[in-house]
Amino acid sequence: MRRHYITIKDIARELDISVSTVSRALRDAYDVNPKTREKVLAKAMELHYKPNFNAIGLVQSQTHHIGVLMPAITNYYFSTVFTGIEQVANAHGYNLIVFITNDSAEREQAILNDLSQSSLDGLLVSVSSRADSQAHFEELIRNGIPVVFFDRVADAVLTSKVMQDDYHGAFEATQHLIDQGYRRIAHLAGPAGLTFTQKRRKGYEDALENSGLSVQSDWIIHSGFSQECGFDDVTQLWKLAEKPDALFAVNDRKAIGAMLALKERNIRIGKEVGVIGFTNDPMAQIISPTLTTVAEPAFDIGKLSCELLLKHISRKNFEAQDVILPARLIVRESTRR
Amino acid sequence: MRRHYITIKDIARELDISVSTVSRALRDAYDVNPKTREKVLAKAMELHYKPNFNAIGLVQSQTHHIGVLMPAITNYYFSTVFTGIEQVANAHGYNLIVFITNDSAEREQAILNDLSQSSLDGLLVSVSSRADSQAHFEELIRNGIPVVFFDRVADAVLTSKVMQDDYHGAFEATQHLIDQGYRRIAHLAGPAGLTFTQKRRKGYEDALENSGLSVQSDWIIHSGFSQECGFDDVTQLWKLAEKPDALFAVNDRKAIGAMLALKERNIRIGKEVGVIGFTNDPMAQIISPTLTTVAEPAFDIGKLSCELLLKHISRKNFEAQDVILPARLIVRESTRR
DNA sequence: TTGCTTTTCGGTAACGTTCTCGCTACTTTA
DNA sequence: TAAAGTAGCGAGAACGTTACCGAAAAGCAA
Numbered sequence: 001m002r003r004h005y006i007t008i009k010d011i012a013r014e015l016d017i018s019v020s021t022v023s024r025a026l027r028d029a030y031d032v033n034p035k036t037r038e039k040v041l042a043k044a045m046e047l048h049y050k051p052n053f054n055a056i057g058l059v060q061s062q063t064h065h066i067g068v069l070m071p072a073i074t075n076y077y078f079s080t081v082f083t084g085i086e087q088v089a090n091a092h093g094y095n096l097i098v099f100i101t102n103d104s105a106e107r108e109q110a111i112l113n114d115l116s117q118s119s120l121d122g123l124l125v126s127v128s129s130r131a132d133s134q135a136h137f138e139e140l141i142r143n144g145i146p147v148v149f150f151d152r153v154a155d156a157v158l159t160s161k162v163m164q165d166d167y168h169g170a171f172e173a174t175q176h177l178i179d180q181g182y183r184r185i186a187h188l189a190g191p192a193g194l195t196f197t198q199k200r201r202k203g204y205e206d207a208l209e210n211s212g213l214s215v216q217s218d219w220i221i222h223s224g225f226s227q228e229c230g231f232d233d234v235t236q237l238w239k240l241a242e243k244p245d246a247l248f249a250v251n252d253r254k255a256i257g258a259m260l261a262l263k264e265r266n267i268r269i270g271k272e273v274g275v276i277g278f279t280n281d282p283m284a285q286i287i288s289p290t291l292t293t294v295a296e297p298a299f300d301i302g303k304l305s306c307e308l309l310l311k312h313i314s315r316k317n318f319e320a321q322d323v324i325l326p327a328r329l330i331v332r333e334s335t336r337r
Numbered sequence: 338m339r340r341h342y343i344t345i346k347d348i349a350r351e352l353d354i355s356v357s358t359v360s361r362a363l364r365d366a367y368d369v370n371p372k373t374r375e376k377v378l379a380k381a382m383e384l385h386y387k388p389n390f391n392a393i394g395l396v397q398s399q400t401h402h403i404g405v406l407m408p409a410i411t412n413y414y415f416s417t418v419f420t421g422i423e424q425v426a427n428a429h430g431y432n433l434i435v436f437i438t439n440d441s442a443e444r445e446q447a448i449l450n451d452l453s454q455s456s457l458d459g460l461l462v463s464v465s466s467r468a469d470s471q472a473h474f475e476e477l478i479r480n481g482i483p484v485v486f487f488d489r490v491a492d493a494v495l496t497s498k499v500m501q502d503d504y505h506g507a508f509e510a511t512q513h514l515i516d517q518g519y520r521r522i523a524h525l526a527g528p529a530g531l532t533f534t535q536k537r538r539k540g541y542e543d544a545l546e547n548s549g550l551s552v553q554s555d556w557i558i559h560s561g562f563s564q565e566c567g568f569d570d571v572t573q574l575w576k577l578a579e580k581p582d583a584l585f586a587v588n589d590r591k592a593i594g595a596m597l598a599l600k601e602r603n604i605r606i607g608k609e610v611g612v613i614g615f616t617n618d619p620m621a622q623i624i625s626p627t628l629t630t631v632a633e634p635a636f637d638i639g640k641l642s643c644e645l646l647l648k649h650i651s652r653k654n655f656e657a658q659d660v661i662l663p664a665r666l667i668v669r670e671s672t673r674r
Numbered sequence: 675t676t677g678c679t680t681t682t683c684g685g686t687a688a689c690g691t692t693c694t695c696g697c698t699a700c701t702t703t704a
Numbered sequence: 705t706a707a708a709g710t711a712g713c714g715a716g717a718a719c720g721t722t723a724c725c726g727a728a729a730a731g732c733a734a
Binding site: 005048050051052053054055057058061063065072073074075076079080082083086090095096097098099100115116117118119139143227256282283286287288 | 342385387388389390391392394395398400402409410411412413416417419420423427432433434435436437452453454455456476480564593619620623624625
Binding site: 342344345346356357360361364388389391392393394395396397 | 689692
């Protein structure tokens with residue numbers, strides 16, 4: 001198990017200088033002779049020296065590791081956010097440690113519990129649907145590990161949060177349906193506990209009321225995010241006496257599930273029933289008819305979250321701030337009459 | 338920057354015993370009194386003690402970190418493989434550090450170059466299209482960091498590799514097209530340098546020859562993996578005097594791009610031109626007509642790769658082995674006449 | 675030359691663990 | 705009862721690096 005690597009001691013011995021000098025030369029401190037530094041650098045290259053991050057981390061009590069805790073990575077949104085995170089983390093010399101909760105509350109708690117404060121400089125989080133891990137996050141922050149939330153935020157925790165404009169996105173989506181002449185608009189909502197499902201629902205309800213349309217509770221169904229959920233929601237809605245003539249889904253996968261259910265009933269999407277999603281998953285352009293949606297700036301959310309986290313890491317007492325990025329309506333065939 | 342955490346010294350002092358005993362109690366070594374251990378465990382819980390992985394890693398020269406190096410994570414295949422990896426890594430107490438190359442040779446080299454042997458116990462790799470990083474991998478292995486390849490393997494490096502049965506999958510796909518009566522079968526191949534594009538091409542060619550059909554070089558186009566590439570390939574093919582009546586694409590995204598191009602030309606997919614992909618991306622079931630494809634066992638590839646790597650890590654001199662998982666033909670509408 | 679500042683370097687303690695060795699006190703064996 | 709074994713614990717070194725402090729060497733002004 002034990003391996004021996006090249007250390008700064010080896011370099012020091014070969015050059016007949018002290019480890020202190022080698023150490024300083026390597027991270028070019030001011031008080032080292034340029035010539036000495038050259039020699040050290042050359043020797044380090046020659047011996048294929050690589051720093052030992054455990055030792056550095058131990059003495060500096062920092063690791064250059066950032067944790068990323070998310071419900072999943074197998075979907076467009078999260079994988080794109082992650083790519084954004086990766087880009088800035090990498091540019092700043094930070095490594096990413098990924099934790100996937102599979103949207104399980106137990107899993108999230110377990111991960112947070114095992115999390116040693118010594119292994120992470122900061123944490124980026126999108127919470128799972130049900131877990132209340134607030135205490136865990138607060139303990140981390142208290143111990144000096146900054147936490148930044150993205151997308152699925154824990155409202156009560158006092159720290160920075162990055163999200164898209166869920167309320168206005170939902171408002172615009174609903175308004176668009178109204179503008180297209182749809183009047184009986186249902187909402188396929190997400191899990192009730194999540195902040196953004198509440199915001200999107202509020203945007204939907206406000207848009208309806210703003211146009212003098214009433215909010216009907218049996219046209220609002222809360223369920224999961226999957227395609228199957230969307231399918232099932234339509235099945236449920238179509239048992240109603242008065243059926244909707246438009247659907248606003250909390251995300252694209254669900255909208256697509258709904259479309260498949262409508263297709264099965266030979267309902268002409270767009271003409272008879274309008275459908276609109278949220279995310280702008282590439283699938284939205286693949287399905288036929290193409291899906292109108294509200295585009296989320298996933299990549300930028302990742303970038304910004306990571307940048308904010310890095311600020312929290314470098315400057316302690318960096319003030320927590322909420323960032324809300326605009327969401328953009330993209331009109332396609334599924335809402336064209 | 339400096340933070341103070343609870344250490345085993347704190348526990349030792351409070352309990353008035355030595356750090357050695359606390360250390361042994363915590364990782365339940367055999368030579369510690371059960372009563373002492375209980376006291377230590379209770380105190381550790383009370384003080385919210387969390388081990389310092391830098392210190393442990395330093396003394397044991399291992400980190401419990403596994404690196405995952407991939408071209409991308411924003412697609413079905415890689416994100417699913419990753420989920421498989423995550424599952425077994427987590428079950429064994431290993432953390433995952435993710436590196437995304439964006440299929441850039443420079444990026445891959447840079448990452449490999451920065452990679453300190455001290456920060457990783459092992460590495461899981463899917464190489465980028467063009468980079469020849471063979472020397473880097475061999476240096477890692479020589480330094481005692483096991484490497485396991487998945488999907489996009491570096492043939493020349495002597496270590497374990499996990500992949501799907503590209504050859505037979507491609508053979509079966511092509512055979513299926515032939516069975517359906519298509520005769521002028523083109524192949525939208527991947528980047529030429531990759532092992533699996535060569536295998537899939539070989540499977541395609543052998544199936545043709547096996548049925549007495551000739552291989553036409555202008556019906557084989559090598560390009561990237563994106564949807565746009567598939568679209569462009571069709572554009573190029575349809576300039577030919579003799580146009581194909583079926584397309585075998587190296588992956589689903591490319592097949593979908595091709596379908597879009599065919600749709601633009603009002604060509605009836607299936608009836609006039611058959612299309613088959615590779616992967617079984619969820620999109621294949623969303624697009625219309627639904628896409629026939631060869632399903633890759635992405636999740637299992639992730640699981641197995643990680644399990645193999647763990648074996649390499651724990652038992653040194655564990656013999657390298659190649660694992661080839663079966664690929665499965667899934668017939669849908671795009672090849673139905 | 676003397677005295678002072680600046681540059682450059684070395685010695686040593688720390689960081690939080692594990693590991694190896696050895697010691698004590700108790701138990702077993704003959 | 706003596707010898708031998710065993711259970712339980714502690715002391716101290718080690719892992720590779722940085723941080724801190726002080727000292728030597730070099731430069732400079734008078």
